[in-house]
Each structure stands twice: as structure tokens, then as C-alpha cells.
Amino acid sequence: MRVLAAALLTVLTAAPAFAAPPPPLDMETIMADPDWIGAAVEDAYWSVDGTQLYYSLKHDGSPVRDLYRVAATGGTPVQLDPKTAAGADGSKLVFDHEHRHAAFVRHGDVFLRDLGTGATVQVTRSAAKERDPHFSVDGRLLSFRSGNNWFTYAVAGGPVTPAALLEEKDDPKTKKSDDLKDDQQAIFKTLRQLRADDDAVKADAEALAAADPGQAPQPFWLGKKTSVTDTSLSPDGRWMVVVTQDKDADGGKIADLTHYVTDSGYAETEATRAYVGRNDPAPQSLRLLDLRTHTSYDLDTAKLPGIGDDPLAELRAKTVAALRKDGKGDRADALAAPKVRPVIVNGEYSPGIVWSDDGRNVAVQLRAIDNKDRWIATVDFDKHALVSQHRLTDKAWINWDGNDFGWLRDGRSLWYLSEESGFAQLYTRPLGGKATAITSGRFETDHPVLSPDGSTFYVRTNQVAPYSYDIYSVPSTGGALTRITHFEGLDDFSLSPDGRSLAVLHSSSYVPSQLATIGVDGAAVHELTDTRKPGYKAHDWIAPKIVQVPSSHGAGTIWAKFYGPADSSATASRPAVIFVHGAGYLQNVHLSYPAYFREQMFHNLLVQRGYVVIDMDYRASKGYGRDWRTAIYRNMGHPELDDLLDGKAWLVKNQHVDPKRVGIYGGSYGGFMTLMALLRAPGEFAAGAALRPVTDWTSYNHEYSANILNDPQLDPEAYATSSPIMYADKLSDPLLMEHGLIDDNVLASDTVRLYQRFIELHKKNFWMSLYPLERHGFVHADSWYDEYRRIDELFQQNLGR
Known part of the structure; x- marks a missing residue:
């Protein structure tokens, strides 16, 4: 079966026989609209x-x-x-x-x-x-x-x-005490009769509605200060869980950006988001609605295990003491720890609320706003209370990824993913019972899917190697993993209605996601699509070589992709470029089609011009477990730079690279790391291009920044240590910064502020290129071309090619 899958993949990746050799790569082609590749x-x-x-x-x-x-x-x-x-x-x-x-x-x-x-x-x-x-x-x-x-x-x-009808209003039947109204009722018999008649009509309507299932349900009055953020209905229609927050919660001042090129001809502003620490996310509350009896109950989170702890107590005491010493007592008072930590339902990247198939049980996943704890709790319907079933705690931060959970077919046992072993693995736990590790090892497990009969889980793992992903099966009671697919670049999958086959999206370095089916026993592989265009398929693309870069800082192996010529026997020194992927927590060293497919083609162009390129999964990258992920806690840009410098040393030692002719570039987090490389290790890189970079983490969003650096008011040292703008005085190497002006993720003001800092410091050899119609991810071919033309010229001028 492995041979068959490999043969099918070869058919997808091979160039047409006897085709004329394609022309050399050029910037216009590789930065064109990707329609030329195939969707x-x-x-x-x-x-x-x-x-x-x-x-x-x-x-x-x-x-x-x-x-x-x-x-x-x-x-x-x-x-x-x-x-x-x-x-x-x-x-x-x-x-x-x-x-x-x-x-x-x-x-x-x-x-x-x-x-x-x-x-x-x-x-x-x-x-x-x-x-x-x-x-x-x-x-x-x-x-x-x-x-x-x-x-x-x-x-x-x-x-x-x-x-159910949910009303974000006060119950009109709840009458507030009023001296004048009470006096009128006491004095006038007719007013008393009118009120009694009105109450009787309402009571009769409510009784009819309760007795007649054909009537629309009576509303639940949640309160005028309440905002509903999520709801979940039991399969039998008996219960509803409602997630609420304060409607008047202060979200903090919202930053604006300006559109300069508009249909109207006038500059127009757009509201984006608040900065980290300007206001934490609004705490959420849970209500349980009994739709049969039309009764509402609050589900109190105050008894969750560890909810009253302060995991930041030591840091809090240090910061408060420093503020009081500086005469900033009001700011110190604002940092007092809550008696009970506020929570939110952890439903942004996974289902926050899951019912058992029979509707007799429901599980809710909650997350502390300080990002240190995750709970899975069930609801006791008789006591109308939450019952904690699992707590995951982390001194750094709970991963936003890998939080899938659900019910086994018995409706009495939970399954969930957890990093408690150091790697994301699958567990089951009967209610109130002991957990069983269904998978275990030094690899990542994700996307659990339970078979219709409940006997088997299908999961994606990188068990064979960190960069290789495939589907495995495992009994739902635990046991050995059985490999089903051998694509090595497995992107997604779904189970057929009868549970006998899998629909698979798989890809490879130069093949975008394609559709195949395969039996759950690994047999009967059917390739269903090949959407690539002939012109793209005709190119002889460089297969990236997966290499292991040894860490000189005790981190073990740093996995990387290396792009170089087929003939690597040359002894003359040559220039090199280090590409730094974005997102921080993202894996780019894998065998699937990369999110950075344009950059990969650019690396082919650089090799064509005599460079070699390395693309590293530095610490903080996805796919390598909890310790790799959290190595940057309170120290962003430091372990990653150590890894990038180790990559440079590997190039010099193993690929005949001239240490004086190494460039670096990347976007978003990769742009941030390019800045940290030039500003914290001046002289190590001949030039750098920072695309849409974060330059000051205090101006980024809460959801990402507070995970890693806590709140800036509580942990100013972490923000100062981790922000490139604090090292601006160290700039000595050529730097190009590029940013979309309508970027609503990393605001263009980040780049502009650092540019102004360089001006004030009288720095030289720094440039800024702004793109009026681009957001964080560029979409227009002209902008892509201009952006990479400038990067290409920067390297040609400073790396000697």
C-alpha cells in the first residue's frame, strides 16, 4: 500500500514526459496571481x-x-x-x-x-x-x-x-418599588382592579402557552445589561446552555487605520482592535435553561479546582512593589489579584460546548482569562451545577490549539486532547473516573474522529517524523496506533457516512491540496483530482531537503528545509538567505504544500541565482510539543534568534556559505524576528527585510500577546525584553521594512513608529515601503511583485549576487 501511495504521488508531482524545458524563473511569473498554479x-x-x-x-x-x-x-x-x-x-x-x-x-x-x-x-x-x-x-x-x-x-x-426566546432585557413582570404607584393602588379601588385584570390575562396566556406545545415559548428575560455570546441546545430540546457577558464591558480604546486610496477619493478611517492590556476580554458566565419548566439557573464557576489560585502571584508582587516604590500606588492597586479568576468559554478554535448524543450530558470547556488554566466541566442537571472533569494548567500558557473534546458513544465518558504529557495526546475519562491515555509518545496528535460504532478513533499524527503527517487508527479503549495512509503530507480528512472510507486532502511541497479516498483499512486508494496547470507542472522545482540543525543552546534538533542546487559539490563560498516563517506558532518544515508557496518559489529563484536558502522551525513553532512551544514565554525573540544563528552556523559549516554574505527575511512574526536578528545581533546578517513586522508588542492584540507576555501593566519587563523598538539604537545593517497600510492585524503604525525611532537615532541604510491597498496578507499581484522585487534587490546589493 505504501508503494502504491508513493507511486500515485509520483504521478502527481512528475513533469510531463518529453516536454520542452521551461524558461528560467522570473519575478513576474512567481509573484503573479496564483491562478497560474492551479487552485x-x-x-x-x-x-x-x-x-x-x-x-x-x-x-x-x-x-x-x-x-x-x-x-x-x-x-x-x-x-x-x-x-x-x-x-x-x-x-x-x-x-x-x-x-x-x-x-x-x-x-x-x-x-x-x-x-x-x-x-x-x-x-x-x-x-x-x-x-x-x-x-x-x-x-x-x-x-x-x-x-x-x-x-x-x-x-x-x-x-x-x-x-427558546432569549431577550436581552429586564423581565417586564418584575415591578420596581415606587412610592407614588403604591399610594395610588392603596387609594383607588378601580386601579387595583385594572392591575388584577391585567395580571390575570397575562397568567392565563402563560398557562395556555405552557399547556399547548403549538404556542411560541415564553421568553427568558436575561437582563438589559446582558449580552448573549453563544448558545447550545440539547439534542432532545429539553435544555439550553447560554453563554453571556456584560453588555457594557469596556473593550478599551480601539485603534484606527486610514484608507488612502478609496472609491470616494477621500481618506477614510476604519476601526480595528484594542491594544493588549488596554482591557482584558470580558469575563463570561453560564446559564442553564430548563425549557420544559421554563426555569433559569446560573452555573457558578467559582468552585472549579484552582480557580482561586494566582499563578502570577510572584510576578504580581514584584511589579506592585516596584510601582509603589516609584510612587505609583494607583497603578499598583489596579493589579490586585481577583479572588476568583474570570473565565471564558474556550470555543474559538474548538467547540466550547458539546452534548452527548442522547442529550443526557453536556460538557463545557472553560479557559482562565490569564491563560494559565483550561477546564472541562459537565453539568449536574439535578443540582444545576458545574462538575469539573479535567483541569489542564500551564505556568506559561495554555495552547489555543489542540483543545478538541467530545463524548464516547456511551454518553457517559469524555474524550479530549491534552498537552499534559508534553505533547498533544488523546485521552478518555468516564465521568468522575480515571483518565486513560489513548495515544502517547513524543509526537503530536490532532483531529480525532470517532467511528460510527464508537470502537475506533481516527487521528492525524506526526509519529514517524515531526515533518510527516498521516492518518492512524486506534481503539477507543486504547492500544497501538495503526497507520492507514502514507501520504506524509496529510492536510485534512473526513469519515464516510458508513464509516468504511476516508476522504483525504493531501499535498506535497509543490502540489496544492488534492482529494483522494482510502479505505479505513488502508486499501483501495483512489486519487480523485489534480488541479495544477500545465505551465506550473512543467517547472523542475527544487525539492526542499529536510535537515537537522544542532542547537548550541541545549535545545536539541532544530528542523529545517534547505534549498540548494542539485550539484552541492562546489567548494567556492556562496551567499545564503534565511527565511523566517510567520505566526510564531506555525509549522513550516513539513511535507505538505506550504502556506508560503510564493516564498518557496522565490527560494527557487534565489538558488537559480547562486544562493542557498534555509527555512527553520525555530523554537515556538508548532509540531514539536509543549516545551518547544513555550520556550519563548516572557522572552520573545531570544531563543528563536539563538536557533537562527545556529542555522547560519550550519550553513557556513556544511554548505560553503560565506558568513559575511547571509541575508534574512520574513513576514509578520518572521518580520519581527528579522528585526530582532538585525538589532540584537548586529553584524551577523548582511541585510534583512522585515515584512509587516510587530515592532512593539504593547500595540499588538490581547489574544496573542498576553498568552506569551502576560499583560503589559503586570509584566512590563517581558514587553521591553521582547520588543524590537527597544533595541533600535543597535541598527547597523541594511534594513528594508514593508507593510500594508490597511493591515488590521499588525497595524502599519508598528513599522512607522520604528521608522521614526531610526530617524531620531540618525541611523542609515533603512527603508520603508508601504502598500495602500494591502492588509496583513497581500492579495494583489502587483504588490507581491513590488514587495519581492525590493527584497531581491536588497540581497543582490548586499550579499554579492
Whole structure:
């Protein structure tokens, strides 16, 4: 099977036989609109009967996505015209327990199909986008949501009914005491009678509504100061969990950016976000609604284990003492630790609330706002209280990734991912019982999918090597991992409706994500797509070589991609470029198609011109476990720079690189690291290009910065240590900074502020290039070309090529 998969991958990557050699690479070609490459397969999903797959492809010259269909066993994919697409099966496919009905979402509406007759009913027809359909355990009820509102539909024939009405207002029946009103009631008999009549009418309406299931439900009055941020309905429609926060919570001052090139001809401003520490995220609260008895209960988080601890106590005491010594007592008082740490529902990158299939249990994942703890708690419906089932704590910060969790088919045991061993692994735990490690080892596990019968988990891991990802199966009771695929560049997968096959998105260094199917036993591999264009396929691209760079700082191995000529026997010294990937927590040393595909083509161009290139997964990168991830806690830019300098030393020792002719560049976090490299290690690099860089972490967002550096008011030392602007006086090497003016992630003001600092310091050889119509990720080919033309010229002028 491994040989077969390798052979299929060879077919995808091979250039056409006897084709004329392609012309040498040039900047215009590699920075052109990526339509010339061919679109990656997106959003693949199974048909209801499991015989076909649907997927989307970007339309040439347009952001529009076209819908395609292909047989699961192979054949020619068919692009669906609008009329055919309107009748296609939809995504978010779910089945009832007896497999008599299926539901799916198509173009934002919910559809119900009778699997016996094939009849399909359109349940909703609205401008709103419905989502999250699921069946009750008896199959009689289909539920779905629109925004934060939930609706139910009787499978036997409707109608669509609101499960609950949530009002962000005070209950009008709650009458506030008023001296004058009380006096009038006491004096006038007629007023008393009118009030009694009014109360009787309302009571009668409420009684009729409670007794008649055809009536719209009575509202839950949540309070005028309450804002609903999320809701989750039990499959049987009995319970609802509501996540709320203070409607008046101060989000802090919002930074603006300016659009200079506009349709109106006038400069226009846009609000973006607050800076880190200007106001922490609003704490969230939980309410449990009993829809049968129309009763609301607060779910108190104050009894979660460790919720009253202060993991920052030592740092807090140090900072408070320094502030009081400096006569800043008011600021010191503001840093007092809360008695109970505030929490949020951890639902941004994983489901925050998950019900068991039978609706008898629900689990909620909570995260402390200080980023040090994660809890998975269930709800005791009799006591209307949270019960902690698992606590994960980290002295640095809890990972935003790897928080998937759910229920085993018994509805009484949880499964979840946890980094408690140092690597993200899969665990199960019966309620109130002991956890079982389903996977273990020094590798990462993600994307758990449970088989329909509950006997098997399918997971993606990099067990073979940090850079190689494939699908494995493991019994849900624990045991050995069994490798199913051998693609090595496994991007995503989904299980077929019958649980016998996997739809796989896989890729390689120069092949964007393509669709294949494979049996869960590893047999019957079917390659379904190859979307690359002939001109792109004709190029003889350089396969990056995965290399191990030894750390001189005790970190072990730093994995890297090396781009060099096929003939590496040359002894003459040559220039080199170090590319630094963005995001910090991102893995770029892998065998899949990279997010940095343009940069990879640029590396091919650099090799064509006589350079060699290395691309390193420095500390903080994804894929190497918790310790690698958190090595930068309170010290951003320092361990990573050690790793990059080790990469340079490896190039000099092993690739005949001239140490005086090494350049460095990267975007976002890579731009930040380029600045740290030039400013903290002057003279080590001949030149650097920092694209959309963070220059001062105090102006970045809370969600990222506070994880790693805490709040700036509490930990000013970490921000000073980690911000390039604090080292501006050390600039001595040529530096190019490039930034999109409408970047709403890393604001262009970051680059402008550092530029001004260089002016004040009378520095030389620094430049700034701004792009009026680009955000954080550039989208226009002209901007990509100009950006990389300047980088190319910077290296040619300073690295000797």
C-alpha cells in the first residue's frame, strides 16, 4: 500500500514526459496571481449516500468558488452549474440514530432527507445562515441554530419552532418599588382592579402557552445589561446552555487605520482592535435553561479546582512593589489579584460546548482569562451545577490549539486532547473516573474522529517524523496506533457516512491540496483530482531537503528545509538567505504544500541565482510539543534568534556559505524576528527585510500577546525584553521594512513608529515601503511583485549576487 501511495504521488508531482524545458524563473511569473498554479481543493464533503464527494475550487480570475462533484471511486470531476448546484447534497451532514433520516446544510438552509424514499424536504428558507443540525436520540426532532437562536423541527412534518426566546432585557413582570404607584393602588379601588385584570390575562396566556406545545415559548428575560455570546441546545430540546457577558464591558480604546486610496477619493478611517492590556476580554458566565419548566439557573464557576489560585502571584508582587516604590500606588492597586479568576468559554478554535448524543450530558470547556488554566466541566442537571472533569494548567500558557473534546458513544465518558504529557495526546475519562491515555509518545496528535460504532478513533499524527503527517487508527479503549495512509503530507480528512472510507486532502511541497479516498483499512486508494496547470507542472522545482540543525543552546534538533542546487559539490563560498516563517506558532518544515508557496518559489529563484536558502522551525513553532512551544514565554525573540544563528552556523559549516554574505527575511512574526536578528545581533546578517513586522508588542492584540507576555501593566519587563523598538539604537545593517497600510492585524503604525525611532537615532541604510491597498496578507499581484522585487534587490546589493 505504501508503494502504491508513493507511486500515485509520483504521478502527481512528475513533469510531463518529453516536454520542452521551461524558461528560467522570473519575478513576474512567481509573484503573479496564483491562478497560474492551479487552485487547491477546498471544503470537501461526502454525499448523503457516500458514493460521491463534493468540493470547491477557486474560479480563475475571481474569488468565487465553484462546486464540483466526483465519484468516490474515481472518474472525471464535474463542475456543477448553478441549477445543478442548487439541488446538490449539502455539507454538515448528520444522521439519526436509526439511520432513517439525514440532515445537511445547503447554501445556508437546512434540508431533511428520508433515506428510505429519498424524499428531501427543505426545512428552512431564510436570508439567515442556519447551521449545526442534529437529531434527538429518538429521531423525532431535528434541531438547528441561526446565530444564537435555536429552532426545532418535527421530523414527521414540522413546523419550525423556536426552542427558546432569549431577550436581552429586564423581565417586564418584575415591578420596581415606587412610592407614588403604591399610594395610588392603596387609594383607588378601580386601579387595583385594572392591575388584577391585567395580571390575570397575562397568567392565563402563560398557562395556555405552557399547556399547548403549538404556542411560541415564553421568553427568558436575561437582563438589559446582558449580552448573549453563544448558545447550545440539547439534542432532545429539553435544555439550553447560554453563554453571556456584560453588555457594557469596556473593550478599551480601539485603534484606527486610514484608507488612502478609496472609491470616494477621500481618506477614510476604519476601526480595528484594542491594544493588549488596554482591557482584558470580558469575563463570561453560564446559564442553564430548563425549557420544559421554563426555569433559569446560573452555573457558578467559582468552585472549579484552582480557580482561586494566582499563578502570577510572584510576578504580581514584584511589579506592585516596584510601582509603589516609584510612587505609583494607583497603578499598583489596579493589579490586585481577583479572588476568583474570570473565565471564558474556550470555543474559538474548538467547540466550547458539546452534548452527548442522547442529550443526557453536556460538557463545557472553560479557559482562565490569564491563560494559565483550561477546564472541562459537565453539568449536574439535578443540582444545576458545574462538575469539573479535567483541569489542564500551564505556568506559561495554555495552547489555543489542540483543545478538541467530545463524548464516547456511551454518553457517559469524555474524550479530549491534552498537552499534559508534553505533547498533544488523546485521552478518555468516564465521568468522575480515571483518565486513560489513548495515544502517547513524543509526537503530536490532532483531529480525532470517532467511528460510527464508537470502537475506533481516527487521528492525524506526526509519529514517524515531526515533518510527516498521516492518518492512524486506534481503539477507543486504547492500544497501538495503526497507520492507514502514507501520504506524509496529510492536510485534512473526513469519515464516510458508513464509516468504511476516508476522504483525504493531501499535498506535497509543490502540489496544492488534492482529494483522494482510502479505505479505513488502508486499501483501495483512489486519487480523485489534480488541479495544477500545465505551465506550473512543467517547472523542475527544487525539492526542499529536510535537515537537522544542532542547537548550541541545549535545545536539541532544530528542523529545517534547505534549498540548494542539485550539484552541492562546489567548494567556492556562496551567499545564503534565511527565511523566517510567520505566526510564531506555525509549522513550516513539513511535507505538505506550504502556506508560503510564493516564498518557496522565490527560494527557487534565489538558488537559480547562486544562493542557498534555509527555512527553520525555530523554537515556538508548532509540531514539536509543549516545551518547544513555550520556550519563548516572557522572552520573545531570544531563543528563536539563538536557533537562527545556529542555522547560519550550519550553513557556513556544511554548505560553503560565506558568513559575511547571509541575508534574512520574513513576514509578520518572521518580520519581527528579522528585526530582532538585525538589532540584537548586529553584524551577523548582511541585510534583512522585515515584512509587516510587530515592532512593539504593547500595540499588538490581547489574544496573542498576553498568552506569551502576560499583560503589559503586570509584566512590563517581558514587553521591553521582547520588543524590537527597544533595541533600535543597535541598527547597523541594511534594513528594508514593508507593510500594508490597511493591515488590521499588525497595524502599519508598528513599522512607522520604528521608522521614526531610526530617524531620531540618525541611523542609515533603512527603508520603508508601504502598500495602500494591502492588509496583513497581500492579495494583489502587483504588490507581491513590488514587495519581492525590493527584497531581491536588497540581497543582490548586499550579499554579492
